[in-house]
Amino acid sequence: MGLESATYLDDLVSTNPLGTDTIPQGDDHLRLIKATLKATFKNFSKAFYYPATTTSQTTDVTVATTDQNRLFPVDCTGGAVTVNLPQGSTLSDGFEVEIVKTDHSLNLLTIDGYSAETVNGLTTQVLWQTYQ
Secondary structure, three states: OOOOOOOOHHHOOOOOOOOOOOHHHHHHHHHHHHHHHHHHOOOOOOOOOOOOOOOOEOOOEEOOHHHOOOEEEEOOOOOOEEEEOOOHHHOOOOOOOEEEEOOOOOOOEEEEOOOOOOEOOEOEEEEOOOOO
């Protein structure tokens, strides 16, 4: 029988199940996979999105609710850029994006909260340094 012992995803043996395992052992493998997923990803009660791209932004950006965990590298060489955040009440708990000014210009990158919503206590945050 090719069923291994595993607690976390990294413990699983990629060559299992063996081709010689019997069909009834299939449910043992499924239970093991489920147990390792639940142990590895504790307290997951919603989808976790992995960013598909990290294309540098050079014009104003509007962050969408589907941009969770996305990195927004922003190049302000061509002029000031504003990143508009979505309405807080439309976001799930733990929603996070990372916004980084990537150029050396003196042009500003402004992060603008939705309407009167604040970012760290202010309605806008201004980034002026490279990699800030």
